Amino acid sequence: MEVVMAFVVATLFSCALYMMMRRSIVKLVIGLILLSNAANLLIFVVSGLTRGAPPLIIEGVDPSPFVADPLPQALILTAIVISFGVLAFAVVLIRRAYEVVKTDDLDQMKDTDT
Protein backbone atom coordinates (compact mmCIF):
# COMPACT_ATOMS: atom_id res chain seq x y z
CA MET A 1 0.00 0.00 0.00
CA GLU A 2 2.81 2.36 0.87
CA VAL A 3 4.34 1.85 -2.56
CA VAL A 4 1.10 2.73 -4.33
CA MET A 5 0.68 5.80 -2.18
CA ALA A 6 4.28 6.81 -2.84
CA PHE A 7 3.54 6.78 -6.56
CA VAL A 8 0.37 8.78 -6.02
CA VAL A 9 2.38 11.40 -4.10
CA ALA A 10 5.03 11.48 -6.81
CA THR A 11 2.38 11.92 -9.52
CA LEU A 12 0.73 14.70 -7.58
CA PHE A 13 4.04 16.50 -7.14
CA SER A 14 4.95 16.23 -10.79
CA CYS A 15 1.50 17.42 -11.89
CA ALA A 16 1.73 20.31 -9.43
CA LEU A 17 5.13 21.42 -10.70
CA TYR A 18 4.00 21.05 -14.33
CA MET A 19 0.94 23.20 -13.70
CA MET A 20 2.98 25.81 -11.82
CA MET A 21 5.32 26.21 -14.74
CA ARG A 22 2.51 26.96 -17.22
CA ARG A 23 1.92 30.55 -18.20
CA SER A 24 -1.70 30.90 -17.09
CA ILE A 25 -2.31 32.19 -13.55
CA VAL A 26 -5.29 29.88 -13.12
CA LYS A 27 -3.08 26.88 -13.79
CA LEU A 28 -0.56 28.31 -11.37
CA VAL A 29 -3.13 28.21 -8.59
CA ILE A 30 -4.23 24.71 -9.54
CA GLY A 31 -0.58 23.74 -9.26
CA LEU A 32 -0.41 25.24 -5.78
CA ILE A 33 -3.52 23.33 -4.71
CA LEU A 34 -2.06 20.05 -5.97
CA LEU A 35 1.23 20.86 -4.26
CA SER A 36 -0.34 21.32 -0.86
CA ASN A 37 -2.37 18.13 -1.27
CA ALA A 38 0.75 16.24 -2.26
CA ALA A 39 2.60 17.49 0.83
CA ASN A 40 -0.29 16.46 3.08
CA LEU A 41 -0.48 13.02 1.53
CA LEU A 42 3.27 12.66 1.93
CA ILE A 43 3.03 13.22 5.68
CA PHE A 44 0.29 10.63 5.78
CA VAL A 45 2.40 8.04 4.00
CA VAL A 46 5.76 8.53 5.67
CA SER A 47 4.31 8.31 9.14
CA GLY A 48 3.06 4.83 8.37
CA LEU A 49 -0.31 3.53 7.20
CA THR A 50 -2.13 1.53 9.85
CA ARG A 51 -5.42 -0.16 9.06
CA GLY A 52 -8.11 -1.09 11.52
CA ALA A 53 -6.28 -0.01 14.66
CA PRO A 54 -7.55 2.74 16.91
CA PRO A 55 -5.09 5.26 18.36
CA LEU A 56 -5.60 3.82 21.83
CA ILE A 57 -3.08 1.92 23.90
CA ILE A 58 -4.33 -0.98 25.96
CA GLU A 59 -2.70 -0.96 29.35
CA GLY A 60 0.12 -3.44 29.72
CA VAL A 61 0.20 -4.43 26.03
CA ASP A 62 3.10 -3.59 23.76
CA PRO A 63 1.42 -1.06 21.49
CA SER A 64 3.62 -1.22 18.41
CA PRO A 65 1.58 -3.40 16.02
CA PHE A 66 -1.91 -2.56 17.28
CA VAL A 67 -2.00 1.18 17.36
CA ALA A 68 -2.34 4.00 14.85
CA ASP A 69 -0.40 7.21 15.35
CA PRO A 70 -2.91 10.07 15.70
CA LEU A 71 -0.36 12.86 15.44
CA PRO A 72 0.12 12.83 11.63
CA GLN A 73 -3.64 13.11 11.18
CA ALA A 74 -3.66 16.12 13.48
CA LEU A 75 -0.78 17.67 11.55
CA ILE A 76 -2.48 17.07 8.22
CA LEU A 77 -5.77 18.46 9.46
CA THR A 78 -4.00 21.64 10.59
CA ALA A 79 -2.15 21.85 7.29
CA ILE A 80 -5.37 21.38 5.30
CA VAL A 81 -7.07 24.20 7.18
CA ILE A 82 -4.10 26.49 6.68
CA SER A 83 -3.74 25.69 3.01
CA PHE A 84 -7.47 26.22 2.55
CA GLY A 85 -7.17 29.74 3.94
CA VAL A 86 -4.07 30.56 1.96
CA LEU A 87 -5.43 29.18 -1.29
CA ALA A 88 -8.69 31.05 -0.84
CA PHE A 89 -6.55 34.16 -0.71
CA ALA A 90 -4.65 33.07 -3.80
CA VAL A 91 -7.88 32.58 -5.78
CA VAL A 92 -9.06 36.07 -4.85
CA LEU A 93 -5.63 37.42 -5.72
CA ILE A 94 -5.60 35.97 -9.24
CA ARG A 95 -9.09 37.27 -9.89
CA ARG A 96 -8.06 40.74 -8.76
CA ALA A 97 -4.82 40.51 -10.70
CA TYR A 98 -6.75 39.54 -13.81
CA GLU A 99 -9.02 42.56 -13.37
CA VAL A 100 -6.12 44.95 -12.89
CA VAL A 101 -3.59 43.59 -15.37
CA LYS A 102 -6.22 42.39 -17.89
CA THR A 103 -4.35 39.26 -18.83
CA ASP A 104 -3.91 35.82 -17.37
CA ASP A 105 -0.52 35.34 -18.99
CA LEU A 106 2.33 35.30 -16.51
CA ASP A 107 4.78 36.31 -19.22
CA GLN A 108 2.99 39.65 -19.47
CA MET A 109 3.38 40.32 -15.77
CA LYS A 110 6.96 41.43 -15.82
CA ASP A 111 6.65 45.08 -14.86
CA THR A 112 8.17 44.60 -11.44
CA ASP A 113 10.99 42.29 -12.46
CA THR A 114 13.50 44.47 -14.18
Place this chain on the structure above:
Amino acid sequence: MNVLAIPLLIPLFAGALSLALWRSTRWQRVIAVLATASLLVSSIVLLQAVLQDGYVVLHTAQWAAPFGITLVADLLAAIMVVLTGIIAFVIAIYSLAATPAGHEKFGYYPLLHLLLAGVVGSFITGDLFNLFVWFEVMLLASFALLTLGGERAQMEGAIKYVTLNLFSSAIFLMAVGLLYGMVGTLNMADLAQKIAQVEDQGMITVVAMLFLISFGIKAAAFPLFFWLPASYHTPQVAVSALFAGLLTKVGVYALFRVFTLIFVHDVAYTHTILLWIAALTMLTGVLGAAAQFEFRRILSFHIVSQIGYMLLGLALFTPLAIIGGVFYIMHHILVKTALFLVSGISYRLLGSYELRDLGGLYRKKPLLAILFLIPALSLAGIPPLSGFFAKFIVLRAGIEAEAYVVTGIALLVGLLTMYSMIKIWAEVFWKATPEHTHEQKPLTDAVVDRGHWPLYVPIMILGCGTLLIGFYGQPIFVLAEQAAAQLLNPQGYIDAVLGVQP
Protein backbone atom coordinates in the same frame (compact mmCIF):
# COMPACT_ATOMS: atom_id res chain seq x y z
CA MET B 1 1.61 34.62 33.71
CA ASN B 2 4.83 33.62 32.06
CA VAL B 3 6.95 36.45 30.60
CA LEU B 4 7.30 34.39 27.45
CA ALA B 5 3.62 34.34 26.52
CA ILE B 6 3.04 38.08 26.88
CA PRO B 7 4.92 39.30 23.76
CA LEU B 8 2.90 36.76 21.79
CA LEU B 9 -0.46 37.58 23.36
CA ILE B 10 -0.17 41.35 23.03
CA PRO B 11 -0.27 41.48 19.21
CA LEU B 12 -2.93 38.76 19.04
CA PHE B 13 -5.11 40.61 21.51
CA ALA B 14 -4.46 43.97 19.89
CA GLY B 15 -5.34 42.48 16.49
CA ALA B 16 -8.64 41.16 17.78
CA LEU B 17 -9.41 44.47 19.46
CA SER B 18 -8.63 46.44 16.29
CA LEU B 19 -10.91 44.13 14.34
CA ALA B 20 -13.68 44.75 16.84
CA LEU B 21 -13.17 48.49 16.37
CA TRP B 22 -13.24 48.16 12.58
CA ARG B 23 -15.13 51.39 12.00
CA SER B 24 -13.00 53.62 14.16
CA THR B 25 -9.59 54.11 12.61
CA ARG B 26 -8.79 56.61 15.35
CA TRP B 27 -9.01 53.93 18.03
CA GLN B 28 -7.13 51.49 15.84
CA ARG B 29 -4.28 53.98 15.64
CA VAL B 30 -4.23 54.43 19.41
CA ILE B 31 -4.24 50.68 19.92
CA ALA B 32 -1.46 50.23 17.38
CA VAL B 33 0.89 52.60 19.18
CA LEU B 34 0.00 51.36 22.65
CA ALA B 35 0.20 47.68 21.71
CA THR B 36 3.54 47.96 19.95
CA ALA B 37 4.94 50.03 22.82
CA SER B 38 3.86 47.38 25.29
CA LEU B 39 5.25 44.71 22.97
CA LEU B 40 8.59 46.49 23.15
CA VAL B 41 8.46 46.75 26.95
CA SER B 42 7.42 43.12 27.39
CA SER B 43 10.15 41.97 25.01
CA ILE B 44 12.76 43.83 27.07
CA VAL B 45 11.39 42.16 30.21
CA LEU B 46 11.73 38.83 28.39
CA LEU B 47 15.31 39.63 27.42
CA GLN B 48 16.16 40.43 31.03
CA ALA B 49 14.58 37.19 32.20
CA VAL B 50 16.58 35.25 29.61
CA LEU B 51 19.79 37.03 30.58
CA GLN B 52 19.15 36.03 34.16
CA ASP B 53 18.14 32.41 33.68
CA GLY B 54 19.69 31.46 30.35
CA TYR B 55 16.45 30.00 28.95
CA VAL B 56 12.78 30.70 29.50
CA VAL B 57 10.52 27.77 28.74
CA LEU B 58 6.75 27.54 28.72
CA HIS B 59 4.96 24.23 28.30
CA THR B 60 1.57 25.25 26.97
CA ALA B 61 -1.37 23.77 28.83
CA GLN B 62 1.09 21.98 31.14
CA TRP B 63 1.86 19.27 28.63
CA ALA B 64 5.42 18.21 29.40
CA ALA B 65 8.05 18.64 26.77
CA PRO B 66 8.03 16.36 23.80
CA PHE B 67 4.23 15.93 23.88
CA GLY B 68 2.86 19.43 24.06
CA ILE B 69 3.80 22.55 22.16
CA THR B 70 6.71 24.17 23.92
CA LEU B 71 7.58 27.84 23.74
CA VAL B 72 11.26 28.48 24.33
CA ALA B 73 13.28 31.67 24.37
CA ASP B 74 17.01 31.44 24.37
CA LEU B 75 19.10 34.56 24.01
CA LEU B 76 18.90 34.71 20.20
CA ALA B 77 15.11 34.39 20.28
CA ALA B 78 14.84 37.05 22.98
CA ILE B 79 17.06 39.43 21.00
CA MET B 80 14.93 38.87 17.92
CA VAL B 81 11.76 39.57 19.89
CA VAL B 82 13.25 42.83 21.20
CA LEU B 83 14.16 43.84 17.65
CA THR B 84 10.62 43.00 16.56
CA GLY B 85 9.36 45.24 19.34
CA ILE B 86 11.56 48.13 18.24
CA ILE B 87 10.60 47.84 14.57
CA ALA B 88 6.92 47.37 15.39
CA PHE B 89 6.94 50.50 17.54
CA VAL B 90 8.64 52.73 14.98
CA ILE B 91 6.48 51.40 12.15
CA ALA B 92 3.34 52.06 14.18
CA ILE B 93 4.42 55.68 14.71
CA TYR B 94 5.38 56.08 11.06
CA SER B 95 2.07 54.59 9.95
CA LEU B 96 0.20 57.35 11.77
CA ALA B 97 1.38 59.80 9.14
CA ALA B 98 2.17 57.58 6.17
CA THR B 99 -0.74 55.18 5.81
CA PRO B 100 -3.34 56.26 3.23
CA ALA B 101 -6.82 56.51 4.67
CA GLY B 102 -8.11 53.81 2.34
CA HIS B 103 -5.64 51.30 3.71
CA GLU B 104 -6.56 52.13 7.29
CA LYS B 105 -10.21 51.51 6.53
CA PHE B 106 -9.50 48.10 5.08
CA GLY B 107 -7.77 46.59 8.03
CA TYR B 108 -4.21 47.83 7.92
CA TYR B 109 -3.78 47.82 11.70
CA PRO B 110 -5.36 44.42 12.44
CA LEU B 111 -3.12 42.90 9.76
CA LEU B 112 -0.11 44.63 11.25
CA HIS B 113 -0.79 43.05 14.63
CA LEU B 114 -1.40 39.66 13.07
CA LEU B 115 1.90 39.89 11.22
CA LEU B 116 3.71 40.75 14.43
CA ALA B 117 2.08 37.83 16.22
CA GLY B 118 3.31 35.52 13.48
CA VAL B 119 6.83 36.92 13.66
CA VAL B 120 7.07 36.71 17.46
CA GLY B 121 5.53 33.24 17.43
CA SER B 122 8.13 32.02 14.94
CA PHE B 123 10.90 33.31 17.15
CA ILE B 124 9.79 31.75 20.41
CA THR B 125 8.33 28.43 19.36
CA GLY B 126 10.21 25.26 20.21
CA ASP B 127 8.29 22.96 17.92
CA LEU B 128 8.85 22.54 14.20
CA PHE B 129 5.23 22.14 13.20
CA ASN B 130 4.26 25.09 15.35
CA LEU B 131 6.93 27.05 13.50
CA PHE B 132 5.14 26.15 10.27
CA VAL B 133 1.85 27.43 11.70
CA TRP B 134 3.39 30.74 12.77
CA PHE B 135 5.02 31.08 9.37
CA GLU B 136 1.61 30.76 7.76
CA VAL B 137 0.05 33.29 10.14
CA MET B 138 2.82 35.69 9.22
CA LEU B 139 2.56 34.95 5.51
CA LEU B 140 -1.18 35.36 5.27
CA ALA B 141 -0.99 38.74 7.01
CA SER B 142 1.89 39.75 4.76
CA PHE B 143 -0.04 38.72 1.61
CA ALA B 144 -2.91 40.96 2.59
CA LEU B 145 -0.65 43.86 3.58
CA LEU B 146 1.27 43.54 0.33
CA THR B 147 -1.85 43.81 -1.78
CA LEU B 148 -3.62 46.58 0.18
CA GLY B 149 -4.26 49.26 -2.40
CA GLY B 150 -4.57 46.89 -5.33
CA GLU B 151 -2.37 48.61 -7.89
CA ARG B 152 -1.05 46.79 -10.91
CA ALA B 153 2.52 46.52 -9.64
CA GLN B 154 1.28 45.21 -6.32
CA MET B 155 -0.71 42.47 -8.01
CA GLU B 156 2.20 41.40 -10.16
CA GLY B 157 4.60 41.46 -7.23
CA ALA B 158 2.12 39.64 -5.01
CA ILE B 159 1.67 36.76 -7.45
CA LYS B 160 5.40 36.04 -7.33
CA TYR B 161 5.58 36.56 -3.59
CA VAL B 162 2.59 34.32 -2.88
CA THR B 163 3.66 31.56 -5.24
CA LEU B 164 7.23 31.31 -4.02
CA ASN B 165 6.24 31.49 -0.38
CA LEU B 166 3.54 28.85 -0.75
CA PHE B 167 6.03 26.65 -2.59
CA SER B 168 8.47 27.11 0.26
CA SER B 169 5.76 26.26 2.80
CA ALA B 170 4.94 23.06 0.94
CA ILE B 171 8.60 22.05 1.02
CA PHE B 172 8.74 22.90 4.72
CA LEU B 173 5.69 20.73 5.34
CA MET B 174 7.25 17.86 3.39
CA ALA B 175 10.45 18.14 5.37
CA VAL B 176 8.53 18.18 8.64
CA GLY B 177 6.60 15.09 7.58
CA LEU B 178 9.71 13.19 6.52
CA LEU B 179 11.46 14.12 9.73
CA TYR B 180 8.52 12.95 11.79
CA GLY B 181 8.44 9.70 9.88
CA MET B 182 12.08 9.04 10.74
CA VAL B 183 12.46 10.41 14.25
CA GLY B 184 8.92 10.36 15.61
CA THR B 185 9.00 13.76 17.27
CA LEU B 186 8.81 17.39 16.22
CA ASN B 187 9.96 19.09 19.38
CA MET B 188 13.22 20.77 18.42
CA ALA B 189 15.08 19.83 21.58
CA ASP B 190 13.86 16.24 21.36
CA LEU B 191 14.85 16.14 17.69
CA ALA B 192 18.31 17.42 18.48
CA GLN B 193 18.72 14.61 20.93
CA LYS B 194 17.30 11.78 18.85
CA ILE B 195 18.51 12.64 15.40
CA ALA B 196 21.89 11.01 15.99
CA GLN B 197 20.14 7.69 16.66
CA VAL B 198 18.59 7.51 13.20
CA GLU B 199 20.34 4.82 11.18
CA ASP B 200 19.96 6.38 7.77
CA GLN B 201 22.02 9.56 8.23
CA GLY B 202 22.00 10.17 4.49
CA MET B 203 18.24 10.67 4.62
CA ILE B 204 18.68 13.17 7.47
CA THR B 205 20.96 15.17 5.19
CA VAL B 206 18.26 15.10 2.50
CA VAL B 207 15.74 16.50 4.98
CA ALA B 208 18.29 19.09 6.08
CA MET B 209 18.56 20.21 2.46
CA LEU B 210 14.77 20.46 2.20
CA PHE B 211 14.80 22.75 5.24
CA LEU B 212 17.63 24.70 3.67
CA ILE B 213 15.62 25.24 0.47
CA SER B 214 12.47 26.16 2.33
CA PHE B 215 14.03 28.62 4.77
CA GLY B 216 16.37 29.81 2.03
CA ILE B 217 13.36 30.93 -0.02
CA LYS B 218 11.88 32.72 2.98
CA ALA B 219 15.21 34.36 3.79
CA ALA B 220 15.66 35.36 0.11
CA ALA B 221 18.93 33.45 -0.28
CA PHE B 222 20.46 32.55 -3.64
CA PRO B 223 19.12 31.16 -5.98
CA LEU B 224 15.45 31.62 -5.06
CA PHE B 225 15.51 35.24 -3.99
CA PHE B 226 13.84 36.88 -6.99
CA TRP B 227 10.43 37.19 -5.36
CA LEU B 228 11.87 39.79 -3.00
CA PRO B 229 13.06 42.50 -5.39
CA ALA B 230 9.93 41.85 -7.48
CA SER B 231 7.55 42.63 -4.65
CA TYR B 232 9.10 44.61 -1.79
CA HIS B 233 9.00 47.92 -3.61
CA THR B 234 5.31 47.69 -4.52
CA PRO B 235 3.31 48.27 -1.29
CA GLN B 236 3.12 51.53 0.61
CA VAL B 237 6.34 52.40 2.33
CA ALA B 238 5.57 51.52 5.96
CA VAL B 239 4.72 47.99 4.83
CA SER B 240 7.89 47.81 2.72
CA ALA B 241 9.96 48.90 5.69
CA LEU B 242 8.33 46.39 8.00
CA PHE B 243 8.87 43.55 5.52
CA ALA B 244 12.43 44.64 4.83
CA GLY B 245 13.27 44.79 8.51
CA LEU B 246 11.60 41.69 9.81
CA LEU B 247 10.29 39.10 7.38
CA THR B 248 13.41 37.77 5.72
CA LYS B 249 15.12 37.74 9.09
CA VAL B 250 12.55 35.20 10.26
CA GLY B 251 13.89 32.87 7.59
CA VAL B 252 17.45 33.61 8.66
CA TYR B 253 16.51 32.97 12.27
CA ALA B 254 14.94 29.63 11.33
CA LEU B 255 18.14 28.67 9.49
CA PHE B 256 20.22 29.64 12.53
CA ARG B 257 17.93 27.58 14.73
CA VAL B 258 17.82 24.34 12.76
CA PHE B 259 21.43 24.42 11.57
CA THR B 260 22.88 24.94 15.03
CA LEU B 261 20.47 22.81 17.02
CA ILE B 262 19.21 19.97 14.86
CA PHE B 263 21.29 19.43 11.74
CA VAL B 264 24.83 19.41 13.03
CA HIS B 265 25.53 15.78 12.18
CA ASP B 266 27.37 16.51 8.95
CA VAL B 267 28.67 20.06 9.24
CA ALA B 268 31.33 19.58 6.59
CA TYR B 269 28.65 18.94 3.95
CA THR B 270 25.67 21.09 4.95
CA HIS B 271 27.57 24.14 6.08
CA THR B 272 29.82 24.11 3.02
CA ILE B 273 26.71 24.37 0.86
CA LEU B 274 25.52 27.18 3.11
CA LEU B 275 28.85 28.92 2.68
CA TRP B 276 28.55 29.01 -1.11
CA ILE B 277 24.92 30.02 -0.91
CA ALA B 278 26.00 32.87 1.33
CA ALA B 279 28.72 33.98 -1.08
CA LEU B 280 26.45 33.86 -4.12
CA THR B 281 23.62 35.60 -2.25
CA MET B 282 25.93 38.47 -1.37
CA LEU B 283 27.25 38.77 -4.89
CA THR B 284 24.01 38.52 -6.86
CA GLY B 285 22.23 40.86 -4.47
CA VAL B 286 24.78 43.60 -4.73
CA LEU B 287 25.18 43.27 -8.50
CA GLY B 288 21.41 43.42 -8.90
CA ALA B 289 21.36 46.60 -6.85
CA ALA B 290 24.08 48.15 -8.99
CA ALA B 291 21.85 47.77 -12.05
CA GLN B 292 18.82 49.46 -10.49
CA PHE B 293 17.76 53.10 -10.56
CA GLU B 294 14.75 52.99 -8.30
CA PHE B 295 15.17 53.90 -4.63
CA ARG B 296 13.35 50.99 -3.07
CA ARG B 297 14.51 48.42 -5.61
CA ILE B 298 18.12 49.23 -4.83
CA LEU B 299 17.38 48.79 -1.16
CA SER B 300 15.50 45.54 -1.83
CA PHE B 301 18.45 44.04 -3.65
CA HIS B 302 20.65 45.11 -0.76
CA ILE B 303 18.48 43.10 1.60
CA VAL B 304 19.43 40.05 -0.46
CA SER B 305 23.13 40.86 -0.33
CA GLN B 306 23.05 41.52 3.42
CA ILE B 307 21.28 38.20 4.02
CA GLY B 308 24.44 36.67 2.56
CA TYR B 309 26.57 38.14 5.35
CA MET B 310 24.29 36.67 8.01
CA LEU B 311 24.34 33.27 6.36
CA LEU B 312 28.12 33.56 6.07
CA GLY B 313 28.26 33.87 9.85
CA LEU B 314 26.20 30.71 10.21
CA ALA B 315 28.04 28.80 7.50
CA LEU B 316 31.54 29.33 8.90
CA PHE B 317 30.23 27.82 12.13
CA THR B 318 32.99 29.04 14.41
CA PRO B 319 32.17 30.86 17.67
CA LEU B 320 33.31 34.21 16.27
CA ALA B 321 31.38 33.71 13.04
CA ILE B 322 28.12 32.98 14.86
CA ILE B 323 28.70 36.11 16.97
CA GLY B 324 29.16 38.00 13.73
CA GLY B 325 25.97 36.58 12.27
CA VAL B 326 23.90 37.51 15.32
CA PHE B 327 25.48 40.97 15.47
CA TYR B 328 24.81 41.44 11.78
CA ILE B 329 21.13 40.59 12.18
CA MET B 330 20.78 43.18 14.95
CA HIS B 331 22.54 45.85 12.93
CA HIS B 332 20.76 45.10 9.69
CA ILE B 333 17.18 45.14 11.00
CA LEU B 334 17.62 48.67 12.37
CA VAL B 335 19.50 50.09 9.41
CA LYS B 336 17.43 48.64 6.59
CA THR B 337 14.16 49.74 8.12
CA ALA B 338 15.55 53.27 8.53
CA LEU B 339 16.59 53.42 4.86
CA PHE B 340 13.15 52.36 3.64
CA LEU B 341 11.53 54.96 5.85
CA VAL B 342 13.79 57.64 4.35
CA SER B 343 12.75 56.55 0.87
CA GLY B 344 9.15 57.05 1.96
CA ILE B 345 9.78 60.64 3.02
CA SER B 346 11.57 61.45 -0.23
CA TYR B 347 8.59 59.99 -2.10
CA ARG B 348 6.29 62.24 -0.09
CA LEU B 349 8.33 65.29 -0.98
CA LEU B 350 8.94 64.60 -4.66
CA GLY B 351 6.31 62.09 -5.65
CA SER B 352 8.62 59.46 -7.08
CA TYR B 353 10.94 56.61 -6.25
CA GLU B 354 12.86 56.84 -9.53
CA LEU B 355 16.33 58.26 -8.90
CA ARG B 356 16.24 60.39 -12.05
CA ASP B 357 13.10 62.17 -10.85
CA LEU B 358 14.52 62.87 -7.42
CA GLY B 359 17.06 65.49 -6.43
CA GLY B 360 17.95 68.52 -4.42
CA LEU B 361 16.97 67.14 -1.06
CA TYR B 362 20.28 68.03 0.59
CA ARG B 363 19.56 71.71 0.04
CA LYS B 364 15.90 71.56 0.99
CA LYS B 365 16.00 69.01 3.79
CA PRO B 366 19.44 68.81 5.40
CA LEU B 367 18.06 66.88 8.36
CA LEU B 368 16.67 64.19 6.07
CA ALA B 369 20.02 64.00 4.31
CA ILE B 370 21.78 63.31 7.60
CA LEU B 371 19.13 60.79 8.57
CA PHE B 372 19.82 58.99 5.29
CA LEU B 373 23.57 59.25 5.55
CA ILE B 374 23.87 57.55 8.94
CA PRO B 375 22.14 54.27 8.02
CA ALA B 376 23.54 54.34 4.47
CA LEU B 377 27.14 54.59 5.66
CA SER B 378 26.37 52.04 8.32
CA LEU B 379 25.05 49.64 5.67
CA ALA B 380 28.21 50.09 3.65
CA GLY B 381 30.32 49.45 6.74
CA ILE B 382 32.05 52.74 7.44
CA PRO B 383 33.54 53.01 10.93
CA PRO B 384 32.47 53.86 13.61
CA LEU B 385 28.90 52.90 12.69
CA SER B 386 27.30 49.55 13.52
CA GLY B 387 27.80 48.07 10.06
CA PHE B 388 31.56 48.36 10.35
CA PHE B 389 31.70 46.20 13.46
CA ALA B 390 29.19 43.72 12.07
CA LYS B 391 31.22 43.29 8.88
CA PHE B 392 34.49 43.31 10.78
CA ILE B 393 33.47 40.41 13.01
CA VAL B 394 32.18 38.32 10.11
CA LEU B 395 35.26 39.02 7.96
CA ARG B 396 37.66 38.31 10.77
CA ALA B 397 35.89 35.02 11.41
CA GLY B 398 36.22 34.26 7.70
CA ILE B 399 39.95 34.89 7.74
CA GLU B 400 40.42 32.86 10.89
CA ALA B 401 38.52 29.99 9.29
CA GLU B 402 40.79 30.38 6.24
CA ALA B 403 37.84 30.86 3.89
CA TYR B 404 39.75 33.43 1.86
CA VAL B 405 37.68 33.37 -1.33
CA VAL B 406 34.41 33.97 0.47
CA THR B 407 35.98 36.66 2.63
CA GLY B 408 37.29 38.33 -0.50
CA ILE B 409 33.78 38.27 -1.99
CA ALA B 410 32.41 39.77 1.21
CA LEU B 411 34.93 42.62 1.02
CA LEU B 412 34.11 43.26 -2.62
CA VAL B 413 30.40 43.30 -1.79
CA GLY B 414 31.07 45.89 0.91
CA LEU B 415 32.71 48.10 -1.71
CA LEU B 416 29.80 47.69 -4.14
CA THR B 417 27.36 48.48 -1.34
CA MET B 418 29.22 51.72 -0.90
CA TYR B 419 28.79 52.34 -4.64
CA SER B 420 25.01 51.90 -4.40
CA MET B 421 24.73 54.16 -1.39
CA ILE B 422 26.80 56.85 -3.11
CA LYS B 423 24.58 56.50 -6.16
CA ILE B 424 21.47 57.17 -4.09
CA TRP B 425 23.21 60.00 -2.24
CA ALA B 426 24.36 61.70 -5.40
CA GLU B 427 21.06 61.33 -7.23
CA VAL B 428 18.57 62.02 -4.47
CA PHE B 429 20.41 64.49 -2.29
CA TRP B 430 23.16 66.26 -4.23
CA LYS B 431 21.82 66.56 -7.74
CA ALA B 432 19.66 69.62 -8.47
CA THR B 433 15.93 68.99 -8.46
CA PRO B 434 14.90 67.90 -11.97
CA GLU B 435 12.74 70.33 -13.94
CA HIS B 436 9.96 67.91 -14.70
CA THR B 437 9.38 65.52 -11.90
CA HIS B 438 7.77 62.21 -12.69
CA GLU B 439 4.50 63.03 -11.03
CA GLN B 440 3.02 66.41 -10.46
CA LYS B 441 4.50 67.25 -7.08
CA PRO B 442 7.60 69.43 -7.55
CA LEU B 443 9.74 70.26 -4.55
CA THR B 444 9.33 73.88 -3.63
CA ASP B 445 9.93 75.69 -0.40
CA ALA B 446 6.19 75.64 0.06
CA VAL B 447 6.28 71.89 0.63
CA VAL B 448 6.72 71.95 4.34
CA ASP B 449 5.91 68.74 6.05
CA ARG B 450 4.98 70.44 9.26
CA GLY B 451 3.09 68.28 11.69
CA HIS B 452 4.81 65.24 10.28
CA TRP B 453 7.02 64.44 13.20
CA PRO B 454 5.78 60.80 13.08
CA LEU B 455 7.77 60.47 9.87
CA TYR B 456 11.04 61.67 11.29
CA VAL B 457 11.01 60.34 14.86
CA PRO B 458 11.15 56.66 13.83
CA ILE B 459 14.19 57.26 11.62
CA MET B 460 15.87 59.17 14.43
CA ILE B 461 15.23 56.31 16.85
CA LEU B 462 16.70 53.80 14.40
CA GLY B 463 19.62 56.12 13.59
CA CYS B 464 20.38 56.47 17.31
CA GLY B 465 20.25 52.67 17.48
CA THR B 466 22.94 52.25 14.84
CA LEU B 467 25.07 55.00 16.43
CA LEU B 468 24.65 53.34 19.80
CA ILE B 469 25.76 49.95 18.48
CA GLY B 470 28.71 51.71 16.83
CA PHE B 471 29.95 53.85 19.69
CA TYR B 472 28.91 51.66 22.60
CA GLY B 473 29.24 48.28 21.01
CA GLN B 474 30.82 46.30 23.83
CA PRO B 475 27.58 45.34 25.65
CA ILE B 476 25.95 44.44 22.33
CA PHE B 477 28.96 42.33 21.42
CA VAL B 478 28.81 40.56 24.77
CA LEU B 479 25.11 39.91 24.18
CA ALA B 480 25.85 38.43 20.75
CA GLU B 481 28.69 36.42 22.29
CA GLN B 482 26.40 34.89 24.87
CA ALA B 483 23.76 34.15 22.25
CA ALA B 484 26.38 32.46 20.06
CA ALA B 485 27.68 30.45 23.01
CA GLN B 486 24.16 29.15 23.61
CA LEU B 487 23.72 28.30 19.94
CA LEU B 488 26.97 26.36 19.81
CA ASN B 489 26.14 24.43 22.95
CA PRO B 490 22.73 22.90 22.18
CA GLN B 491 22.86 20.71 25.27
CA GLY B 492 21.80 23.69 27.38
CA TYR B 493 18.74 24.18 25.18
CA ILE B 494 17.86 20.49 25.30
CA ASP B 495 18.19 20.37 29.07
CA ALA B 496 16.13 23.49 29.51
CA VAL B 497 13.26 22.09 27.43
CA LEU B 498 13.25 18.44 28.40
CA GLY B 499 14.54 18.80 31.93
CA VAL B 500 17.95 17.51 32.95
CA GLN B 501 18.00 13.78 32.44
CA PRO B 502 19.91 11.32 34.57
